[in-house]
Amino acid sequence: MLGEMKTSRLSPRNYFNLYMMVFDELALLESHFIEEQKKGRRMADLYESVQHAGAVIPRLYLLVTVGAAYVKTKEAAVKLILSDLLDMVKGVQQPTRGLFLRYYLLKMMKDILPDKGNEFEGEGGDVNDSIEFILQNMSEMNRLWVRLQHLSTNKDIEQRQMERNELRVTVGENIIRLSSLEGVTFEIYKQIVLPRILEIVVVCKDTLAQQYLMECIIQAFPDEYHLQTLEQLLDTTSNLNVDVDIKNIFISLMDKLSKFAAQSNQGDESMMSMIGGNLDIFRLFKKYTDKIIEEQGRNIEVSKLLELEVAFMNFCIKTYPSNISYVNQILDSCCQILRSSQITNQDTNSMKLLVKLLTIPLDTLSIRVLKMHHYPTLMDYMKFTNKRTVALRICKAVIKDNKILTSARTVDQ
Template sequence: MRAFDELRKLEIFFKEETSRGCSIVELYELVQHAGNILPRLYLLCTVGSVYIKSKEAPAKDVLKDLVEMCRGIQHPLRGLFLRSYLSQVSRDKLPDIGSEYEGDADTVMDAVEFVLQNFTEMNKLWVRMQHQVGKNLHVLSQIEGVDLEMYKEIVLPRVLEQVVNCKDELAQYYLMDCIIQVFPDEYHLQTLETLLNACPQLQSSVDVKTVLARLMERLSNYAASGAEVIEAQDNMPIAGVVTLYASLLTFTLQVHPDRLDYVDQILGACVKKLSGREKLDDSKATKQIVALLSAPLDKYKDIDTALKLSNYPRVMEYLNDETKKEMANVIIQNIMNNKTCISTAEKVDALFELIKGLIRDLDEDLRDEVLDEDFKEEQNSVARLIQMLQSDDPEEMLKIIHTVRKHILTGGPKRLPYTVPPLIFSSLKLVRRLEDRDESVSGDEASTTPKKIFQIVTQTIEALSSIPVPELALGLYLQCAEAANNCDLEPVAYEFFTQAYILYEEEITDSKTQVTSIHLIIGTLQRMHVFGVENRDALTHKATGLVLSQYVISQCSFRVLLCLKRALRIANAVQQMANATRGRSGSVVLLIEILNKYLYFYEKGVSQITVESIQSLIELIRSEMQGDNASSDPAADAFLASTLRYIQFQKDKGGAVGEKYKLIMVGVATNPEKGAKKHHSTAHPLVSTYTT
């Protein structure tokens, strides 16, 4: 320091000499002839300072010359002192914004290049002599022209490159700390990703945790300095804002994992910044919100902890529907991977609010997801989740069942077939637990009884009737009947069987499904021991009737088809005779009669009567009625209109029969345009096929 003070006096002397007429150019060349290199370079730096002030040469040329000449000293201690002096003597002569040395030839970039080059050379010396390299970084931070963009694109990458390449643990630790301490907080906020990416590249022995803790402390103090700090940056892109909070949350989880209040505070600050915005469509911002919400799950590996964060669901509200599904999948997978058990109704309610993107329709215009494999996998995940909801307390478990039921019934017809069965089986599992419960807490005194659970189960299965999936509902009724049998609840078991029979008779029309359903009914009935003689006889008699009915239908189906084919053959003969007499009304009425027989047996589940054959018959009838030589017949018109109204009625009524009639109505107009005469053909494909 004393030597630098003396050199400062020498600099003043040189300046006075130039004012008396001494040429600064000659003086700059003269000092380069000094005998020893170390004094020569100190003199050169001193005269170079005066040279820049004289403005007889561009500042960048002199600075470049000086920083290059100083390479002549490679002794670490002497080289560091020399370059430290160069940094000091040149700091007020850099071509910064507003500086007197800024001009057409000299720019801020020249100043940055000079300081970075001096820093690079000092860093090389620092590897051998770790001392005072950070002074260059301090100088860099004070250059007015180094704005955020330049810092982000040029300064920080170059500095980090040197830090990583030096391979010295002490130097890396010192320099990372220097970067954190000397540059502004807002620069760190905008370059967190770059800074963090450098950390894994440091030597394994570097105390990165302490470095990050200091960075966290700076950012925390910056955020705590006033609520307006972040809000004031109106021009910051929303993706940048969310990235900031995601990075800040990651730091907090690493440094203060036990402080959930810090985590919740950061989430709350993010909500405040996002308030007033619609759901995010920015893909980068959305990705960062997913990262923000995933961080606590990855850290604690426990959704129970995340449910304690009051601002967690508030952040999720800013995701679009598709990303809510993605986040819900992340939450469910976390629960599955960590085998987390959610044991209270309150937590279950909070959890299902978080994953509502998977359990209810959030958008009326969603694509048809029934055949979507991703949709099926999502719903299977929800089904597996329901099995994870358990409480040792029966009363609390019943509350959980109520809560789950409340949420899944909002799911609509596509989701209920996936979510209702696991809820039913969870309920029956609770019934089995109650069977083993101490008799002293059973009966009317208990707040949770099998009867109450069976009431809930019945109401839940009834929700499937609107979809409809009768075969699924029938199977669930039989499962419940068997559970009621084990509880010795004869009336309850009988009611479940009654509901199964009603479903079979009114909703199940497909012959194959009927056979499977009868097997299920008989198999379950065989295992029942709770029924008295009267109830068992009634149920057995009913099952026997169903078996006989199914047998008759299966045996008669072939004969039915033969009869219908013969009827069409006769109708075709009548048609030929009508052609000869120029009248067709009788043959058309006969065809409509045959159509009604087709519909009857189709409705009864005769598999040989197909949708295509019915549609072809309707087409044939219309062709006959609109042919060139057809005469008007009000009776035939009314008969056909009545038949088509019946088809439409069955379609609108819904249920399994309605679904069958929907297929018939595809491509069949109930009110065909009149007057559009069609060319009559006696060789219609339907008749041709059946008369062959």
């Protein structure tokens, strides 16, 4: 079965199915190697002997399998084995075979990488060796993954792109592995891990890879890390391919940070104390969302831009629950979007988003939203049913707040 991994005739999807069968078989073989070591067989001898296997691909899979057993038995320094295996797998440059070989290497080493406080940390290696191993492996895997698209002909390019998308998790696994290392402190993340990953993302010049890897970074690492490296993340979006959906990257980041703010139950004070008050998170998001609207506004559907502003509003309310000025600035941006578009109140999706945008602040600001001069302007874009929905939500907010309306003008508003 291992010999079948040499094939070039299988599609990436079918090759993955073959890989899974081989993976299960090699897990049994690894256990056998460890049993042999307990009987007195030297792992160094096994490691040497498998290198004489005839075919390259089977030889390297066997080498990785023995290498993992070698590390587990602690007969050799982990960093030496990691370095040796990285050098060995460089010989496979065919995209499909190379990608899966490196994926196998990562999977076999995931639980035995030196990390802070684990049994493999020491003279044989530390978390820095693990970080370097994963980053090098990720860089090569991403390059091979990008090259998969060039294997296709014009007739099957769409199918190949779909299959390539299905294999994205093989590359993303590297980021997940990095985020799971206990020894990756914030300083290491900021100084080493994040810059190296972002460099890999930008340099690859591939839309699918850039979109997916940015999403991986956002989902894998702690919210606290994102808060303190926010400008670095947002600035990187300026260097991505023009076809990358930056809006979705922003929405993912805003949604994740807004949930973090809600869980803290302390709003902006909690988040700002974490970064020493040196960074205005709202200002940063406003700067880059305005940039998207300015540079891409004419090429993006109005509903997509409103979707971005809804995410921004949600983030703002959960992070700065009582800041009317920030809410008003977002409403102002929405007014500019609608003024520069040909939108009508028959655009159902946009109207739903507009209703959502106007009702989000009600939970924390209640009737104070009526003091914002952009609020009624946005309502003017709606048809009657949408206006009624917002008006009912305002009434509910007033009742919930036990607010007494003291003037006829307020009631008229």
